[in-house]
Amino acid sequence: MQDSNVFVDVRSLRKWFGIRRTFAEAISSQEEKVVKAVDDVSFKIPKASVFVLAGESGSGKTTVARLILRAIEPDSGNIFFDGTDITKLDHNELKKFRINAQMVHQDPYASIDPRMRIMEIVMEPLTVYKIGTNKEQQEAVFKALEEVRLEPVTDIAYRYPHMLSGGQRQRVAIARSLVLKPKFIVADEPVSMLDISVRAEILELMQNLQKKHNITFLYITHDLSTARYIGDQIAIMYRGKIAEMGPIDKVLLNPLHPYTQALIDAISEPDPNNRLKEKMVRIKTETGIERVSTGCNFYNRCPYAMEVCKTEPKLMEAEDSHYVSCFLYPK
Amino acid sequence: MKESLVVENLKSYYFTSVGAVKAVDNVTFALGEEESVGIAGESACGKSTLGLSMMRMLQPPGKIVGGKIALHGTDTLTMSDSEFNKKVRWKRIAMVFQGAMNALDPVYSIKDQLKEVLKYHGFPEVEMNERIIESVRQVGLDPSVIERHPHELSGGMKQRIVIAMALILKPEFVIADEPTTALDVIVQAQIINLLKKLKKEGMTIMLITHDLAIISEIAEKIGIMYAGEIVEFGSAEQIYDDPKHPYTQALIGAIPRLKGDKKFSHVKGSPPNLAKPPKGCRFYDRCPHAMDVCKQDPQMIRMKEGFVRCWLYDEKSQQ
Numbered sequence: 001m002q003d004s005n006v007f008v009d010v011r012s013l014r015k016w017f018g019i020r021r022t023f024a025e026a027i028s029s030q031e032e033k034v035v036k037a038v039d040d041v042s043f044k045i046p047k048a049s050v051f052v053l054a055g056e057s058g059s060g061k062t063t064v065a066r067l068i069l070r071a072i073e074p075d076s077g078n079i080f081f082d083g084t085d086i087t088k089l090d091h092n093e094l095k096k097f098r099i100n101a102q103m104v105h106q107d108p109y110a111s112i113d114p115r116m117r118i119m120e121i122v123m124e125p126l127t128v129y130k131i132g133t134n135k136e137q138q139e140a141v142f143k144a145l146e147e148v149r150l151e152p153v154t155d156i157a158y159r160y161p162h163m164l165s166g167g168q169r170q171r172v173a174i175a176r177s178l179v180l181k182p183k184f185i186v187a188d189e190p191v192s193m194l195d196i197s198v199r200a201e202i203l204e205l206m207q208n209l210q211k212k213h214n215i216t217f218l219y220i221t222h223d224l225s226t227a228r229y230i231g232d233q234i235a236i237m238y239r240g241k242i243a244e245m246g247p248i249d250k251v252l253l254n255p256l257h258p259y260t261q262a263l264i265d266a267i268s269e270p271d272p273n274n275r276l277k278e279k280m281v282r283i284k285t286e287t288g289i290e291r292v293s294t295g296c297n298f299y300n301r302c303p304y305a306m307e308v309c310k311t312e313p314k315l316m317e318a319e320d321s322h323y324v325s326c327f328l329y330p331k
Numbered sequence: 332m333k334e335s336l337v338v339e340n341l342k343s344y345y346f347t348s349v350g351a352v353k354a355v356d357n358v359t360f361a362l363g364e365e366e367s368v369g370i371a372g373e374s375a376c377g378k379s380t381l382g383l384s385m386m387r388m389l390q391p392p393g394k395i396v397g398g399k400i401a402l403h404g405t406d407t408l409t410m411s412d413s414e415f416n417k418k419v420r421w422k423r424i425a426m427v428f429q430g431a432m433n434a435l436d437p438v439y440s441i442k443d444q445l446k447e448v449l450k451y452h453g454f455p456e457v458e459m460n461e462r463i464i465e466s467v468r469q470v471g472l473d474p475s476v477i478e479r480h481p482h483e484l485s486g487g488m489k490q491r492i493v494i495a496m497a498l499i500l501k502p503e504f505v506i507a508d509e510p511t512t513a514l515d516v517i518v519q520a521q522i523i524n525l526l527k528k529l530k531k532e533g534m535t536i537m538l539i540t541h542d543l544a545i546i547s548e549i550a551e552k553i554g555i556m557y558a559g560e561i562v563e564f565g566s567a568e569q570i571y572d573d574p575k576h577p578y579t580q581a582l583i584g585a586i587p588r589l590k591g592d593k594k595f596s597h598v599k600g601s602p603p604n605l606a607k608p609p610k611g612c613r614f615y616d617r618c619p620h621a622m623d624v625c626k627q628d629p630q631m632i633r634m635k636e637g638f639v640r641c642w643l644y645d646e647k648s649q650q
Contacts, residue, residue: 056515057486165601166374195373196541197585201597222516225587229595252589266520268544270586272567275548278527279520 006080007216008045008068008184013038013077015063037063038074039240039297042315045233050210050217052227052248055237056263061220064237065186068218069101070094082183099129102177106189108169112161112176118145119157122176129180144175148205167198174206178213185210186218191226203230224267228252236260239297242315246322256324258283258302296327304328334401335535336362336504341398343377343384350606354380354393356559359631362552367536369546369567371582372556375602378539379429381556382506385537386426387415402504421452425497429508429539432489435481441467441492442477448496466495469532471525487518491525498529505529508539523548544586547571552637555579558602558613565637575639577618612642 015038038060045051053061066072068079070086079086086097102125105111112121122141126132132140145153148171161169170190177185187206191199207230210217221227227234228248235245236257244257255261265280283301295310296302302309308327315325343355354377362368370378383389385400387407400407407419428434436444445463454462464474470491481489490510497505507526511519526536526549538549546553546567553570555563555578563576574580584596600617603609611626612618618625620643629640 056517167601196543197373197582197598199587199597200585200595201599204597223587224516225589228589229587229593262517264589266516267589268520268523268542268548269588269590270544270547270571270583272547272571275527275550275567279524279548281517281520281524283517285521 005046006044007047007082008051008218009078009080010044010064010068011042011078011080013041013064013067013079014075015060015067015072016075036240038067041077041237041240041242043235043242043245045216045218048210048214048216049232050207050219050230052219052221052231052234053237054221054224054227054234054263056222058239059237060240061237062188065103065188065218065220069103069186070097095129099131099180100183102180102182102185104170104173104177104185104187104190107193108166108173109161109193111173112169114161116160117157118150118159118161118164118172121161121172122157122179125176125180131180140179141175144179145172147178147209148172148175150175165198166194167202170194170202171205174202174209178209181213182215184216184218186220188220189222190219192221192223199226200229206230224252224263236263241297242323242325243298244322244324244326245315250319250322254322256318256322256329257298257326258304258328259298296325333364334361335364335366335403336368336537337399337401338385339399339401341381341384341400342396343380343389343393344396345380346392346394347606352606353559353608354605355384356605356608358398358556358559358561360552360554360561360564360637362535365535366551367530367538367549368552368554369538369540369550370554370556370561371540371543371546373541373602375605376556377559377605378556379508382426382508382537382539385506386420386424387412388420388426421448421497421502422500423502424504424506425500425502426506427493427497427508427510430513431493432481432486435489435492437481440478440480441484445477445492445496445499448499452500454500462499466499467492469498469529470495471521471528485518486514487521490514490518490522494522494525498534503533504535504537506537506539509541510538511542511545512540519545543582555582558608559605560613560640562614562641563637563639565634565639569634569636575634575644576614576641577620577643578614581617612640 016034016036019033019035041064053064055061067074074087081097119141122144123137126137126140141157142153145156150156150168150171191202194202203226219230231248234248234251236243238259244251244260255264262283268274282303296313299305299309306327313325313327315323318324318329339359341355341358345352345354358381370381372378384395402423407415442463446459449459463477467474467477472491511522530536536549538546540546550567553567554561557578563579574583581598587595598617603613612629615621615625622642624642629642631638631640632644632646
């Protein structure tokens with residue numbers, strides 16, 4: 001992949017959180033326990049593509065998103081955004097970046113203020129960055145509402161959130177993310193709280209807008225089936241590290257890492273024969289938060305764990321642009 | 332065929348200031364022995380209200396207005412409250428509520444909370460410990476967890492505890508309302524395997540969820556609920572391989588697939604207001620096959636192992 005085509009380049013990103021010790025632990029001078037939320041994560045998002053970051057809760061995917069948006073500060077690593085290393089920018093220099101990097105949150109009931117009308121909610125980013133005259137801002141809001149097909153716009157704009165359904169609220173959140181005409185959008189589980197019958201509509205909308213405006217997308221989810229619909233590339237995260245990464249159809253149809261395989265086994269397809277057999281759960285259950293401090297972080301649960309897995313695996317290309325971090329695969 | 336569960340013309344309404352919200356409006360279905368059922372539908376279709384009605388746990392302003400619920404021939408709706416409480420609730424039919432794992436009391440140990448259930452139902456004190464350990468083992472947990480508090484358990488473990496709570500008096504029938512939502516996908520698979528194991532041990536499960544994929548793991552019979560009514564009921568094979576009602580077809584089309592065709596669809600519009608349900612078919616304004624006759628209430632057309640409420644079908648063609 002040519003470097004000029006890369007829009008977001010994340011290099012060796014790291015964020016560790018210290019766990020508070022009890023008094024007894026502190027005075028016995030035990031080593032401070034850390035949660036390695038994001039541990040040496042690297043990936044590249046090509047311009048105008050949809051990159052999926054997938055994993056279960058505790059994998060670190062939301063923390064990666066927050067780091068990229070610089071909502072929290074990394075401990076180390078670099079984030080190149082459209083060629084500029086944003087980890088080196090100070091507060092003022094970040095303004096241009098922030099206008100271009102927007103977010104759509106998971107919960108359409110929590111992410112929009114119930115006491116503001118739709119017009120004010122979608123206008124807020126413009127107000128905060130003092131962009132445009134009042135009239136221009138209003139026009140921008142109507143246009144954004146049209147783009148997300150919340151019509152008639154003059155009716156919707158003056159409603160309050162409680163007058164809209166979950167799916168409509170999520171469209172408002174999407175409209176709000178578009179109004180600054182960003183080059184990059186992070187969508188964190190945007191459909192997981194919506195009814196099944198509405199999900200395709202919202203995903204289709206996001207996909208159309210993404211293609212129309214050439215927006216680079218980071219899509220975070222634990223649901224691999226919806227990821228397949230919208231994503232170009234995917235990275236599977238497990239406990240702070242990337243286990244597997246590559247073009248989405250390659251990874252989902254030919255999963256290499258045992259964890260990816262377990263995730264895919266766990267998914268149910270609507271098949272009446274399912275009730276006649278047990279679901280395959282190849283991996284061992286987690287017993288607690290203790291884990292092997294060196295080596296593969298999946299060691300304790302892996303059905304194929306070997307002696308060599310006590311050393312650290314590296315993310316390497318197993319087949320054309322399909323990367324995996326696992327000793328089962330020689331280079 | 333002997334029926335283990337018969338629900339007939341069940342009506343549960345919420346009497347609010349804007350009028351009666353007809354959450355469960357004339358629901359009828361039956362289950363044979365060793366048949367588990369899945370009730371599928373979107374938010375606010377009435378499926379949770381159906382579950383709560385079967386437990387007679389509807390809170391005011393909700394009220395069961397009419398109908399019949401028969402467990403192995405016994406019509407539970409004709410019983411007095413105290414008789415139902417003594418003989419049926421939790422002993423013959425129990426429920427795992429939606430989000431129950433978050434309702435575990437944080438200041439009491441698991442043991443104390445399970446004890447509370449037994450105490451409330453008059454279980455002999457001397458046998459409590461043994462029964463608690465048995466239930467906990469039944470859901471695949473090590474008995475040592477009973478000494479812990481909820482915050483020390485993972486999401487999956489808490490969900491298992493809540494299931495153990497429902498099983499503790501050995502009911503023949505368990506209602507599970509969205510038991511896998513909010514759990515990680517691998518933990519979901521483990522909970523599904525637990526439900527399968529309970530089925531093997533003789534339990535009948537009523538699984539309430541919007542997730543039609545998960546229902547296929549458990550249910551022999553499936554009821555599709557829309558706006559307070561069951562619009563289609565049939566065997567799992569019928570529902571997945573040959574769905575009749577346009578809403579069923581739409582729901583199945585809306586499931587994203589990991590394998591096969593990538594595309595999945597959505598259903599335009601939204602469900603009607605149940606305080607003022609429209610006359611005639613409630614799916615009329617969202618249905619791609621809507622006809623003039625649909626302005627009248629569709630009849631229940633019997634099929635091989637169930638029924639469909641839709642003017643597209645008539646009795647003769649289904650025999």
